[in-house]
Amino acid sequence: MDELRKRAHELLQSGEVKLVIGxxxxxxxxxxxxxxxxxxxxxxxxxDSRCVQNLAVYLSKPEVKTIGKPAIVATLPxxxxxxxLASENQLTDDSAVILxxxxxxxxxNFSTLEEIETFINQFEIQLEERxxxxxEQINQMTPEERWKFWVDTLTPCFKCYAxxxxxxxxxxxxxxVEQNQPQWIPVPSHQLGNxxxxxxxxxxxAGRCVDCGxxxxxxxxxIPLNLLTKKMMEDMKAxxxxxxxxxKKGNPMSTFKPEDSETFIR
Amino acid sequence: xxxxxxxxxxxxxxxFFDVLIQKGKTIYAPKRKNEKINYEVxxxxxxxxxxxxxxxxxxxxIIFPRTEKLFNYNKxxxxxxxxxxxxxxxxxxxxxxxxPCDAAGFIPLTAIFNWDSKDEIYNTRxxxxxxxxxxxxxxxxxxxxxxxGGNPGNTNGADILLTGxxxxxxxxxxxxxxxxxxxxxxxxxxxEEDPGIEKEKYLADLPKQFNQEEIKDxxxxxxxxxxxxxxxxxxxxxxxxxxxxxxxxCFDIQDEVHGKEGKRVRCWDSCGLSxxxxxxxxxxxxxxxxxxxxxxxxxxxxxxxxxxxVYGCTGCGRCSRACPVDMNMLExxxxxxxxxx
Numbered sequence: 001m002d003e004l005r006k007r008a009h010e011l012l013q014s015g016e017v018k019l020v021i022g023x024x025x026x027x028x029x030x031x032x033x034x035x036x037x038x039x040x041x042x043x044x045x046x047x048d049s050r051c052v053q054n055l056a057v058y059l060s061k062p063e064v065k066t067i068g069k070p071a072i073v074a075t076l077p078x079x080x081x082x083x084x085l086a087s088e089n090q091l092t093d094d095s096a097v098i099l100x101x102x103x104x105x106x107x108x109n110f111s112t113l114e115e116i117e118t119f120i121n122q123f124e125i126q127l128e129e130r131x132x133x134x135x136e137q138i139n140q141m142t143p144e145e146r147w148k149f150w151v152d153t154l155t156p157c158f159k160c161y162a163x164x165x166x167x168x169x170x171x172x173x174x175x176x177v178e179q180n181q182p183q184w185i186p187v188p189s190h191q192l193g194n195x196x197x198x199x200x201x202x203x204x205x206a207g208r209c210v211d212c213g214x215x216x217x218x219x220x221x222x223i224p225l226n227l228l229t230k231k232m233m234e235d236m237k238a239x240x241x242x243x244x245x246x247x248k249k250g251n252p253m254s255t256f257k258p259e260d261s262e263t264f265i266r
Numbered sequence: 267x268x269x270x271x272x273x274x275x276x277x278x279x280x281x282f283f284d285v286l287i288q289k290g291k292t293i294y295a296p297k298r299k300n301e302k303i304n305y306e307v308x309x310x311x312x313x314x315x316x317x318x319x320x321x322x323x324x325x326x327x328i329i330f331p332r333t334e335k336l337f338n339y340n341k342x343x344x345x346x347x348x349x350x351x352x353x354x355x356x357x358x359x360x361x362x363x364x365x366p367c368d369a370a371g372f373i374p375l376t377a378i379f380n381w382d383s384k385d386e387i388y389n390t391r392x393x394x395x396x397x398x399x400x401x402x403x404x405x406x407x408x409x410x411x412x413x414x415g416g417n418p419g420n421t422n423g424a425d426i427l428l429t430g431x432x433x434x435x436x437x438x439x440x441x442x443x444x445x446x447x448x449x450x451x452x453x454x455x456x457x458e459e460d461p462g463i464e465k466e467k468y469l470a471d472l473p474k475q476f477n478q479e480e481i482k483d484x485x486x487x488x489x490x491x492x493x494x495x496x497x498x499x500x501x502x503x504x505x506x507x508x509x510x511x512x513x514x515x516c517f518d519i520q521d522e523v524h525g526k527e528g529k530r531v532r533c534w535d536s537c538g539l540s541x542x543x544x545x546x547x548x549x550x551x552x553x554x555x556x557x558x559x560x561x562x563x564x565x566x567x568x569x570x571x572x573x574x575x576v577y578g579c580t581g582c583g584r585c586s587r588a589c590p591v592d593m594n595m596l597e598x599x600x601x602x603x604x605x606x607x
Contacts, residue, residue: 028407032592033500053591063499063554158323158332158534160509165502166590178541187520188333188533220506220588221322222302 003107004073005042007099011071012039017097018068021058023051033058037067047073047101054214056081056168059096071097077212079110079120080245081168084210086113087247090171117247125211125243127230135231151191154198156221159189163225164201166218169208176200202228207236207252210245268421269447271460272439278456279428279437283311285453286360291396294328295362296321305361314363316434319406320582324512325361325368326375329391332509333533336387336519341526351387359395360449367411367582369399369423371512377574378515387532396445399424403434405470408583410596414478416580418470425449429465438463475596476603478567478577484602485568489560493605497598498559500591505536507562507585507593513578516542537561563598 008020024034024044031050035058036042056078058064074082079100085091093112100108100116103123110116127135141149161177164170177185177197185200186193209229216226237243240252274282286293287309295308296315302322303315338349372392379388402409402418411417421427425446429438439457441447450457508514518535521528535542538559543552552558566578579595586594 026592027586027594027597030592035499057502058500061555063495063556158509160505160536161539162502162504162506162590165504183520186522187518188522188531190333193333218502218504218506218590220510220590221304222300 001045001047004047004099004101005045007107007109008036008042008045008071009039011097012036012042016069017071019064019070020045020073020099021055021064021070022073022099023047023053023055035064035067045073047105051075052213052217054078054081054166054168054212056085057166057214059085059168060090060171069094069096071099073099073101075101076103076120076123077210079116080125080210081212083113083117083120083245083247084169084208085171087245087249088208088251113247117245120245125233125245127211127234131227131230134227135234138227138231150195150198153223153227154194154225155191157189157194157198157223157225158221159187159194159197160220162218162220163215166214167205168212168214169205169210170201176204198225198228202232203253205229206232207240207243209233267442269441269443271463272441272450272457273460273463274428274437274439274457276435276437280311282453282456283314283362285456286449289452290358292357292359293362294325294359305364308362316363316400319402319404319409320365320584320587321368322584322588323510324371324582324584325364325397326371326512326514328359328361329372329395330375330379330388330515333531334387336530336532338527338529341528351390353386353390356390356394359391360398361395362398364397364399364424365402365582366399366418366420366422366424366427367409367416367580368512369397369427370411370416370420370580371582372397372423374513374570374574374576374578374580375515377570377576381574396425396449397423398426398428398446398449401427401429401465401468402470402472403430403468405472406583408586408594408596409470409472409581410475410583410599411581412472412474413476413596413599414577414579414581418472419465419468429468431463431468438465438468440465476599478571478579481567481599481602482571482577484605485564488602489564493602494560494563495556497601498556498593501538501555501559501593502591503538503540503555503558504590505534505538506588506590507595508536508538509534510584510588512580512582512584513566537565559593567599 011017020036022034022045023031025046026032033055034044054077055072082091098110100110102108185196213226216224219225233243236252293308294305296303296318297306297308297313298315303318304321304323305325305328308314337351340347376392379385419429421440421442425443427440441450516535516537517532520531522531544550570576570578
């Protein structure tokens with residue numbers, strides 16, 4: 001933690017960055033994002049096992065962008081996010097200084113996106129046993145059972161869009177749910193409106209999701225909505241053979257290659 | 267304001283619950299499901315949860331549902347037929363086990379729905395609902411009712427307030443309104459005269475942390491302050507705080523059309539969402555989150571007291587508990603109080 005504070009202090013002091021995005025102690029036992037512009041305030045920075053929010057979501061927030069070049073505390077899921085954002089032309093080497101935190105909690109500096117890419121490729125995205133088990137159960141269900149499962153899981157949603165807001169991959173300035181000429185997704189939160197919203201979101205995440213879990217953690221009513229994205233991830237693996245976050249790979253669902261096996265697109 | 271003070275044994279309370287069911291009341295009570303406690307229709311007393319500080323969602327959705335059909339329409343040849351809201355379809359209901367901050371939440375909510383036009387649907391539901399609240403014997407770090415004019419044993423907004431004593435085998439029952447009196451009249455023998463119980467010693471201890479009148483006065487000069495940006499830099503811009511809030515009443519009106527038929531629905535909306543104030547022209551007067559956060563706080567602590575003579579916050583603390591990034595209402599209000607003029 002001292003090393004992180006020291007590095008953050010240096011970066012702000014030298015003027016290399018205008019802002020450090022990290023974690024600070026919040027109310028009670030909570031931790032929360034902190035935005036530090038003054039070197040003296042780097043003492044507020046903390047890092048421990050509670051620091052799981054995906055801070056990359058702030059890299060696209062207009063008010064954060066206006067402050068100037070940031071340094072960002074980046075755990076493994078955040079590093080993956082940064083590479084995925086780079087692959088979608090949302091970030092370059094110069095966008096931010098990356099204060100990487102390795103899975104064993106050590107500070108690691110990265111000077112290029114390629115370095116980050118090499119680093120994250122050592123750690124394959126693995127679903128937890130518990131999630132694998134649920135997905136296996138879903139796979140075994142009949143279409144009717146499956147429909148009922150998703151209806152029961154998603155009907156409580158009241159559409160606060162915390163899942164979308166917490167997701168760094170949801171950086172569109174105008175989301176599909178906000179397209180109202182025509183209205184693609186029903187605005188009200190009822191069975192159909194909820195299912196359409198969550199299915200649409202999952203489809204947009206297919207092949208892009210880094211499985212950071214931010215969406216499910218943000219849900220105020222604890223809907224396990226990343227089950228959908230986890231399931232999509234397994235499906236992508238089955239269909240495309242691998243699930244890898246890389247700078248130059250293209251997203252499977254939005255990339256066309258002449259040698260694609262499907263004939264419907266030709 | 268209290269009509270009478272009675273006491274009731276826990277065993278009789280259970281019988282009272284059953285009597286209300288027998289009288290045809292739909293009872294909404296806190297129920298535990300997947301580690302969350304929320305109001306649901308409950309048919310048996312054993313399902314009712316009583317070991318909670320606060321439910322995740324407020325009780326407002328019982329009177330002001332997240333999605334509500336206003337009317338159906340059918341466009342025939344040359345004429346349009348409407349199937350209007352039918353007040354007879356609204357059940358006689360009881361909300362059982364709300365905390366005093368939730369019961370008090372219906373005061374600003376009712377003020378909003380009767381501000382200029384009287385909202386028939388809201389008022390029908392509200393009139394048909396009896397609120398049986400339970401005093402708080404414990405509080406957590408997000409609670410701040412005492413700073414916004416409430417307290418853990420506040421009777422405002424409730425029809426009956428029950429306060430558990432000691433090991434909660436005996437309850438003080440304060441009957442506050444005629445609705446409450448009517449409910450008691452279904453089973454008067456279950457209640458006994460109050461021997462003169464001092465309620466206060468059974469209530470949660472929650473010191474007052476700010477003065478809402480002072481906040482209101484200060485806010486008048488703060489519209490252009492950089493405070494909003496500082497406070498809301500971490501705000502993600504979702505509607506979680508508004509949707510769990512017992513007093514947030516903003517809604518959107520949508521037509522759901524299927525060919526010549528359709529329905530008009532009212533559904534929750536939030537000033538925290540970017541689409542909320544987007545004009546048809548493309549201009550958005552609240553284009554960034556700091557302006558939306560300012561609106562949320564100003565509405566509750568400045569605009570509502572000015573226009574409706576009631577504050578838009580009852581200190582239930584749900585917004586702070588629900589926020590994924592620890593936007594804590596109490597902390598932000600204290601920091602406003604501490605600003606020197």
